[in-house]
Amino acid sequence: MECFARSYQLRVPILMIISPPLDPPSLSLPNDLTGRVLSIYRVGDVGACSFKYHRIIKKSLFKGPTLSPSRVPLDAPAIPDLPLPANLPLLHKPREKHLSPRGAPAIVVAPAHPPNHGPLITFGHPPTSSHLSKSSMKKNGLVSPSVGLVDVAPTQSGDGTNPTGLAQPPLSPSVSDCCKPDMVLKRGSHGCHCVYPINLDLLLLNISQNPNWNMFLEELASQLGLQVSQIELINFYVVSLSKLNISMDILPHTGISFSASDASAINSSLTSHKVHFDSTLVGDYKLLNLTWFEPPAPSPAPIVSSSPMKAPVYQSSTPSAVGSSKKGKHTNLISILGIGAGIVIIAIVSILIICSCTFRKGKPKASSKETEPVNPGTKDPAPAAGSLPHPSSTRFLAYEELKVATNNFEPASILGEGGFGRVFKGVLSDGTAVAIKRLTNGGQQGDKEFLVEVEMLSRLHHRNLVKLVGYYSSRDSSQNLLCYELVPNGSLEAWLHGPLGPSGQENLVTWARPILRDKDRLEELVDPRLGGKYPKEDFVRVCTIAAACVAPEASQRPSMGEVVQSLKMVQRVMEYQDSMLASNARANLRQSSTTFESDGTSSMFSSGPCSGLSAFDNDNISRTAVFSEDLHEGR
Ligand SMILES: Nc1ncnc2c1ncn2[C@@H]1O[C@H](COP(=O)(O)OP(=O)(O)OP(=O)(O)O)[C@@H](O)[C@H]1O
Structure with a gap:
């Protein structure tokens, strides 16, 4: 299982909260970075993915000038691990690799x-x-x-x-x-x-x-x-x-x-x-x-969600909700009986289907048409994956087409290589530029799993997900290929850790790391288009998190879940401050609204990956949309 967040949390720093200047010297930043903040939640929510074979994050493939996809060994120290200044603490203890039972990813x-x-x-x-x-x-x-x-x-x-x-x-x-x-x-x-x-x-x-x-x-x-x-x-x-x-x-x-x-x-x-x-x-x-x-509760989710009693139960904030929970348990009993009956019926139907499949398999020359995917306009000269049902929600691409598209998978068209195989650049017959991932796994089980996942992937549509254009699968030749829309401009890895250039042309991490370690330089990270109008303390807190994310040692970096949790804390503090400011303003319109945290020494994180950081003086600039937009999950 591989997904962006997981694959990156230990190998690539999560650097989404930095907003470099519009015009960093000679560093052609991707569009997403010349804006202000790359939303961590956009990645965070995709971090929930559990699909194999591919990286589905569009954000990992920036829309900037094409970079060589050369892979840089991540353990090669880009810059020495400088000691942190005492006033910009970014200390981690090496963290345990596994998460707590109620670990952050689940929350995310x-x-x-x-x-x-x-x-x-x-x-x-x-x-x-x-x-x-x-x-x-x-x-x-x-x-x-x-x-x-x-x-x-x-x-x-x-x-x-x-x-x-x-x-x-x-x-x-x-x-x-x-x-x-x-x-x-x-x-x-x-x-x-x-x-x-x-x-x-x-x-x-x-x-x-x-x-x-x-x-x-x-x-x-x-x-x-x-x-x-x-x-x-x-x-x-x-x-x-x-x-x-x-x-x-x-x-x-x-x-x-x-x-x-x-x-x-x-x-x-x-x-x-x-x-x-x-x-x-x-x-x-x-x-x-x-x-x-x-x-x-023993009842499965669909039944619970269909129950009108259940939904308010989660929302309730009063003890009376407890009573309704008891009622709900009674309803559950009925549900359980219903489910039991349902399971038996499903089991019987499944057995019938399996029997019918086995029967059909036994017949010589089963109609291949039945197993062919819906594929208008493409014919596959290679055999289809036996009797496995092919996904109908995406195109089945002919092997020949993929071969032609990649010039017979020539080495020159290799975009990169992941844990599941090489990715080739190609152009389909209709002119679509694609990235074709040729999976190295094979075998019947692999095919079955592959087809199930193709089905799932093809139903996933999100602006931050790379679109699955089609696939090819052949059990007989143990070939499984995935065809994605091509995202130009190289990989996130190359942008973050790519080869070091002369000063001003460093990769993003190398550029940002020293700035993040120097409190006096933090403002260099702010998008000048904000015109200095952003909540300074919150900015420093977010920088603290960012600094932790670019720690040279992967083991020192927080996981995506931890980052999200930390950002949630920032958000909570912001919200609390806002509400306090609002009530202060009501109480005394003329009173300075700097009472909350006006000591200037407030610290966001006293523990965890992003330990406390003294904020700038809070000049109480009213909150802009700097974080609120991005800190809402589901975006
Ligand atoms: N849709 C795409 N458009 C452009 N380049 C791509 C695309 N998909 C993958 N690549 C390139 O191919 C490389 C390998 O991608 P792949 O998804 O196979 O591996 P990964 O995500 O780096 O690792 P793993 O799959 O093992 O987690 C990427 O680093 C990227 O450079």
Whole structure:
């Protein structure tokens, strides 16, 4: 399985958030980069792909002048790994390769409604999204920046780099990845004992300089009727000197998940502010997000989605939703019976189909026409893939045509080579310029899989996906070819890591890396067309993420999921700031709206791949569409 995000997250830095100047010297930037921001979500959502054989990201193939597709060994250091300045911290710990059980990619690909959420999704103030917003950074072992942490540095680090002296919450250490999605490992248990947690995000509004986190946990646990051991702090980030967003998992004491009534009780205690924290500890709080995970219902998705009862359940933010969940369970029982009957019928039909296929196979010279794809105007001299049904939603191309198009697959027409074979440039008989991927795999299973995926690919249409023009498949000759629209101008890899040129003609990463490491130079990355009108602090935060993405060592770069999570945090802070500014403005129109984070030392990321970075002075330029447009999933 290969897809863009996965193939790039370890090999190619994700550099989509940089907006180089319109006119970088001699560096002909692709169109997408001369604009302002390459949307990370455009890639992120495609990161959800699970298709083989091809790279489907148009963004990876820029529309700039053609570059040689020569592959540069990624481990060849482009520039030495310079030490980071303390005021621009980009520290990573080498991260674990695998993601947490509820790792970021799952979140990335499930933009709206993670499947197993219970009904209690409650919001306090800022977030607008209605679902889990957990960062995976902690669980990926990315916590504990030891340099450059501006607002928060772990007191345990003892390195004296903690300017504020604020004690870091005692985050739970990384866990192994043995749990199913949405589950977390229960500590202290033997083996892989996983449970469904309640995930809680609190915005602590008035944290003291040196809060006693153990006492905080004790207070929280006792007021929620829990044991301290049930609470695991999983992430935090500093919003300002006195505000801290903290994310935790609450694990059930017994069983594998919380009951609806328990979840409801926790929810109402927090929403109605029955929970009080000692003002000398953390002060007041806002409930940002409470997500109750429960084991998935046994019924399959189509039935659930057709039930009018179910949809509002995910949306509900009140405890009454719990009641409707019970009703839903009753409905589920009926659904399950229905599904059971459906499965039996499907099984019988499948057996009949298989029998009929076997019977037909036995017949000599089965009509090849039945297995030929719908292919007006093309005839395939090579044999089709036996009795496998051919995709009908795309063109079946004659091998001869592909051969002619590529001048018999001559080496000169090779565009590049991926994990599944070489890609040739060609022109079809109708004049369409194409990239033809000749897969190296063969065999019957390969054919079957191939045809299924061709069928799927041909039904995928998105402006950021390279269009599948057609395919060729022959079981007998073990040939499988995919034909895509040609995207000119070389690969993302070449743009990012291509051969180094003289100064001003470097590849994009080499050009951007030193700038990202120098706070005073960050503005060089801003599209001048913005005329300086963009939120500076947010920009610096995004640069922090970008800087992490261009770390020379692939292992040091965040995964796509982590990047998305980090951007979500930026977005949350922005939204919170906006709402605070709006309410401040209402309260006192003349009052400066710099109250929030006006300390100038706010730090976005106190953990994870993009650790905190001191922002520019917030001059409170009202938010432009710089990020909002791109930070919405699904774009
Ligand atoms: N549609 C296309 N238009 C132009 N060039 C393409 C196209 N598809 C692929 N290429 C070129 O062929 C190279 C190999 O592409 P391919 O999709 O086979 O591999 P990959 O995505 O680099 O790796 P893998 O498939 O193993 O993840 C690309 O790097 C690119 O240069």
